[in-house]
Amino acid sequence: MEHPLVLEIQKLSHWFGDNLVLHNLDLNIIRGEIVSLVGPSGCGKSTLLRAIVGTHPPCRGQVAVYALGATTPTVVVNPSRDRGIVYQQYSLFPFLTAAQNVAMGLMLDQTSLPFRFFRHMSWRNLRRRHLEEAEALLEKLKLANAIRLYPHEMSGGMCQRVAIAQALIMKPEILLLDEPFGALDEATREELQRMLLTLYQENIDARAKGEDSPYTIMIVTHELNEAIYVGDRVVALSQFWNWQEQGHLRCPGATIVLDQPVPVYHPDEERNFETFIQVRRRIRQAAFESSVLQDPREYKTFAADLASGRGEGVLR
């Protein structure tokens, strides 16, 4: 079955002065995937995410996004509404209620400042529709009781859920989550992980009907269990690779050292920790072992796995 691309990263390198951060990354993300990005602290996960968002374009190489149905991609040069982002902190506008936060994107996307100033009546009607749409989405994400609350009146988990709704209402080509559950307690974390799996289930259902999967997500996380549980594919970034054998005098930056499909979970399904242990071991060997520098090609088996039909969920 054909797998349409959403994101295409080619030969991406990034550095800050003498500090070489990312080296020669190539990564393609398929529509409907949930890709977990893991790696040791300081390996450049956030830098890669910023390059995808467009706030810090790469020093070399490019990031390109495919719009739905498009055959040629658009190169990312600055932040735009086709890429949604949810941060660990500051994920919501503190001066807006949950519904207003979610409706913000619709307002910015569908109206202009002059329209809102000079065509007040039309704007009021449109505003009502935006808020209704936002409320419907919040209800879908089980936040009906938080619609009129300000961010400081909500728990961390509720805020992150609203932030995800805020990004999703824009129907971005790809949603980027930057350690979104890092500051949450275990129970809330699990609840939000299940929410992501519910979205993924919608992707699977859409694909089964021959439709386009609505949600493509890339999640950056420190938690390996989380990466394995919510993702259908794990990508590891690391500075621990055999760069000396490739002829470099010093580490040219982190690169992708692991790219493999992982088992897909249904939202109500219990985690299989035996599988987790195997995958975790592979990730640790590839990305976290500073004493044994691996060849990055060894664990980058995603393309071959996909070709041999090993992927699950939307990758099948």
Place this chain on the structure above:
Amino acid sequence: MIRQPISTRLTVLLGIISVVALLAGYTLLSSMQHLDNPDDTTIPTWSQLGEGLQRLIEANPRTGERWLLLDAEATATRLFLGLFCGILGAIILGLLMGCYAPIEALLVPPMSLLAKIPPTAALAVFFVLVGTDTEMYVAMIAFGVLPTLAQSVYLAVHDVPREMLYKAYTLGASQMELIWNIIVRAVFPRLIDAVRLQIGPAMVYLIAAEMILGDVGFGYRIRLQMRLLNMNVVYPYLTFLAVFGFTMDYCLRLLQRVTCPWFVRHGR
């Protein structure tokens, strides 16, 4: 315990006690002074204060002027016009400095320098540039509050997290929308706080300038009556100034509470 909250009832009670203590202290001081010298006018009794207040409110039999009305009109006009110009300029410059690095590099050094010049010391400059009419007071107040206020706005804009701005871009915001819909709204409560802090200095500048150059206004009247030792006129004027300042501050706090419920309820 430090910062241990107290009940609203106790807060109100303590507030009333402080005002009553102030009035009782004054009464005691005044009566002690009048025991030594029954004709004293430096710390007038309540009845002397009543007489002074009557002189302010009633029309002067010689000129027909009502001092309080005349002075209040002149002082309030100068103060509001000066604050309006200063605040408007500060918001525009502060936002530009906070949003655009070239403007920041261009304006932050002169603003830092200008903020250190007491406007009353530069009174002669305004006198030369715009004359001695209302324009001089307006220019002086605007010059007095603008640099400090612009710096406050600039710092508040700088404190808006970058992530919030990036997020707005991903939601489709244009540059103007980012400034108007995100930055202005995020810094608005802090702007109100900064304006509240500038009302006191603005009144100080104005009263001082009126004392030196005015022929009408609160500062002028206080200086005139002070020379005649008519403290029963001076004290009511000081009270009016305090009440005026307090009312302005209260109105701004109310504005903050109404327009920024998220800020007032958050950690206040």
